Amino acid sequence: MTLSLRPVGLDLIASAIRPEDARLAVPDHLQAAAAARWPERQVIPTHALRADAPPDLVMLHTGLLRRVARPALRALLDACRPVLATEDALLLRPALCVAEAALRPDWLAEVARLRRAAAPPEAGALDLGGTALVAADYGSGDIGAEAAAMVAGRIAAAAGFRRVILAGAAAAFDLAREADLVVLAGGGAADPAAVADQAGLLRHAQDLGRRSVALGLGLRGRPAPEAAATWREALGRADHVAVCDPFDLGLVREELGIGQAVLAADPCFGLGTFVWPPGPLPPRRLALVAPGAAGEEAAWEGVIRHLAEAQEVVIARHAPGDAALCERLARATGARLEVMAERGVVGTGALYREAATVVAGRSHALVCGLLAGCRLLPVVPPEGRQARLVRWALPSLAAAVTPPERFLAEPPAVLLAAAVAADPSEVAALQGRVQDLPVQIAAALRGPVGIQTTMAAIRAALAAAPEMTAIAA
Numbered sequence: 001m002t003l004s005l006r007p008v009g010l011d012l013i014a015s016a017i018r019p020e021d022a023r024l025a026v027p028d029h030l031q032a033a034a035a036a037r038w039p040e041r042q043v044i045p046t047h048a049l050r051a052d053a054p055p056d057l058v059m060l061h062t063g064l065l066r067r068v069a070r071p072a073l074r075a076l077l078d079a080c081r082p083v084l085a086t087e088d089a090l091l092l093r094p095a096l097c098v099a100e101a102a103l104r105p106d107w108l109a110e111v112a113r114l115r116r117a118a119a120p121p122e123a124g125a126l127d128l129g130g131t132a133l134v135a136a137d138y139g140s141g142d143i144g145a146e147a148a149a150m151v152a153g154r155i156a157a158a159a160g161f162r163r164v165i166l167a168g169a170a171a172a173f174d175l176a177r178e179a180d181l182v183v184l185a186g187g188g189a190a191d192p193a194a195v196a197d198q199a200g201l202l203r204h205a206q207d208l209g210r211r212s213v214a215l216g217l218g219l220r221g222r223p224a225p226e227a228a229a230t231w232r233e234a235l236g237r238a239d240h241v242a243v244c245d246p247f248d249l250g251l252v253r254e255e256l257g258i259g260q261a262v263l264a265a266d267p268c269f270g271l272g273t274f275v276w277p278p279g280p281l282p283p284r285r286l287a288l289v290a291p292g293a294a295g296e297e298a299a300w301e302g303v304i305r306h307l308a309e310a311q312e313v314v315i316a317r318h319a320p321g322d323a324a325l326c327e328r329l330a331r332a333t334g335a336r337l338e339v340m341a342e343r344g345v346v347g348t349g350a351l352y353r354e355a356a357t358v359v360a361g362r363s364h365a366l367v368c369g370l371l372a373g374c375r376l377l378p379v380v381p382p383e384g385r386q387a388r389l390v391r392w393a394l395p396s397l398a399a400a401v402t403p404p405e406r407f408l409a410e411p412p413a414v415l416l417a418a419a420v421a422a423d424p425s426e427v428a429a430l431q432g433r434v435q436d437l438p439v440q441i442a443a444a445l446r447g448p449v450g451i452q453t454t455m456a457a458i459r460a461a462l463a464a465a466p467e468m469t470a471i472a473a
Contacts, residue, residue, distance in 0.1 A: 010034055013059045016083055016091050023055035027064055028196040045192035047200050048226035051075035057083075058092040062110075065117065066173045067200035069233065070207045073118040082107035090114065121208050126180050128211070128445050131163040132156035133179035135172035135201050136186055141320040143340035143348055144364030145186060147275070148267040150345050151434070152185035152215050154274035155267070158438035159445075169197035176205045181445070182212045185267060188219040188231075188248070195227045202234035211239050213441055216267040218244040218385065219251045232256045240444040242437060245385075245392050262440065263433070265393075268367045270434035276349040281373070284356035288369070289335070290316045291325050292361025292379055299407050300325075303359055304333045306412035314338050314351065318362045357419055360386065370427050376400055377419040379407050393430055396423035 010033060013026060023042045026034045031045040044055055046064070049072040058076060065073060080092035085107040092111075134152045137145035153164040167175055176182055182205035187198035202212045214235060223231060235241050235258045242264035243249045252261040287307040291300045307313045313335040317326040320341075330337040340348045348368060352358070358369035359377045363385045369376045379402045380386040390397045400418045407415065 010037060012084070012086070012089055013057065013091065016057060018056075021056040023057075025049055025055040025058040027059065027061040028067065028192040030059075031192040045196065045226060047192065047196035047230050049073070049076060050229075054079050054092070054094055056093065056097075060090045060092070060114075062088055062090060062114065064196070065114065066204045067196035069203055070118050070120065074115065077111055077115045077118065082111055085110040121177075126209070126211065128180060129160045129162055130180040131165065131178060132159075132161040132181040132183055133165045133167060133172060133175050133205075134183045134185050135167055135169060135198075136184075138166050138168045140168065141339075141341040143318050143343075143345065144268060144362070144367075146341065147271055147345045147348070147364065148185045148216055151267040151270040151274050152183050155215065155270065155434075155437050155441065156181065156183055158274070159441040169201065172201050173204060176201065176210060177208055179205070179210055182210050184212070184214045184217075186216045186218065187214065188217045190220055190223045190227050192227070195223075195230050199227075199230045199234040202238060203230070206234070206237045211445055212237070213240045213242075213444070214238055215240075215242050215437060216244055216264070217241060217252065217261075218248050218266075222251065222255055228256060232258070235261070240441050242440070245388050247388050247392075264437060265430045265433040266363070266367055266389075267434060268364055269371070269427075269430045270437075271345070271349060271368070272371045273431060273435055275345055276371075277346065282350075282354050284354060284374075285312060286351070286355045287311050287313045287357045287359075288316050288352065288355040288365070288374075289313060289329075289359045290318055290362045290365030291322060291329060293404065296361075296379070296404055296407055297325060297328065299412075300329055300361075301332050302412045303415065304329060304335050306416060307357065307359075308333065308335065311356065312336070314355075316340055316348075316351070316365060318365055322362075357416070359416075359419070363389075370394075370422055371431075373421060373424070375419040375421050377402055377416060379404065394422050394426050396420070396426055 010030060025044040025046055028045040028047050031043055035043040046060060047067050049068055051072050054076050079094060081095045081098035081103060082090060083093050083098060084091040090110055134149050136149035138149045149166045153166050156164050161181060165175060184198055184202055189198060205212050235256060241258055241261040243252055243261055244266050246263060249261060249263045252258045289304055304313050315326050315330050315335050315337045317323060317339045326337055338351060343351060352368040352372040355372060355374050358365060358374045359379060360366040360369055361379045366376060366378050366386050376397060377400055378386045381403055387401055390401050400420050402415060
């Protein structure tokens with residue numbers, strides 16, 4: 001038996017680096033490792049490649065080229081020559097640095113193939129009531145991402161699209177060609193691989209002649225120059241950009257120069273309108289705890305034990321990264337552990353509606369608790385997303401916001417005494433911002449239209465039963 005290895009890693013580019021190479025470009029998922037390995041060189045993620053001034057050495061992963069801007073890829077292939085080609089990778093240098101005699105026919109054939117793939121596509125006809133592709137971290141096990149995707153899909157349906165596809169990042173690149181509208185639900189990460197998946201998808205859709213929208217964009221601080229340039233390009237060509245809070249609005253407008261960005265809210269504030277079925281609230285027999293930082297483990301355990309003296313406690317695991325902490329807390333306290341991704345978006349809503357109190361270390365636990373009318377204790381640092389949300393739109397919760405140092409220092413009884421239900425009018429205002437998105441999208445795509453955003457009109461649009469397809473890859 002012969003074992004065939006197909007490495008696409010740093011060793012491939014390391015074998016070709018010259019001492020004078022000051023600027024390298026590597027696939028997005030390798031950028032951090034390359035920067036650590038060669039700190040004296042500038043390392044550029046391939047999503048940030050531009051049409052001018054190619055780097056001294058470029059490594060392209062041929063399976064990830066749709067995350068590179070087509071004009072930049074065409075310019076790179078025209079300005080450079082190959083120095084190595086494998087089944088999955090291509091190394092390029094500026095043409096003046098590669099001797100004609102060193103060129104191999106099979107390498108040149110690979111460049112020609114990629115040049116054909118990078119050619120401007122023929123844009124198919126658009127049907128602005130046809131297919132909307134919603135891309136998110138769908139199928140990852142993060143219930144917040146799945147909820148945002150589902151709400152975005154319902155918003156697209158309410159904006160007039162007959163077919164909606166929910167997809168993860170990898171599948172979305174394959175499906176963009178058959179969509180009329182591509183919707184990025186959430187997003188805003190600064191990690192190079194995530195920028196390539198999120199901003200790169202919008203750019204890919206735009207290059208295909210598709211219309212594009214970003215909903216619930218939430219930047220995690222000021223992005224690095226390469227990430228900022230990619231987001232600026234993608235969002236600048238989008239038909240509509242809606243951000244989560246005023247902090248994000250300032251970054252998107254001022255740092256990225258996206259003047260058309262509007263202030264909405266986290267898409268999950270649309271769960272009650274678009275996804276969760278209406279009905280009377282069941283008896284509130286539970287307390288829910290959605291843990292955050294592992295460093296506060298002892299404090300979380302104390303809160304769970306105190307709550308369990310009066311009612312059943314459920315540990316709500318919102319994201320895969322919380323798995324180990326939640327499992328340890330369940331073993332230590334005997335509390336029931338529920339994985340929200342296994343319950344699904346609707347089942348998560350049903351669980352929260354049974355809760356009297358929610359201790360929220362996760363932002364979407366706070367949103368679910370708000371929509372369910374629970375007493376809330378947000379555990380979050382002052383600069384965190386939950387704290388920003390409270391300062392902006394939920395002043396009735398200000399006294400309940402608990403920074404980590406207080407959560408660690410104070411007894412559980414004192415902490416839980418601060419839990420309070422939010423003013424319903426504040427929650428309704430945030431829901432209204434999400435309810436307005438269908439008419440905003442329809443107007444951006446088709447010009448001013450007479451879509452109604454009343455609850456009755458939204459329910460009627462959704463009752464038309466658009467075709468919904470979920471693809472987790």
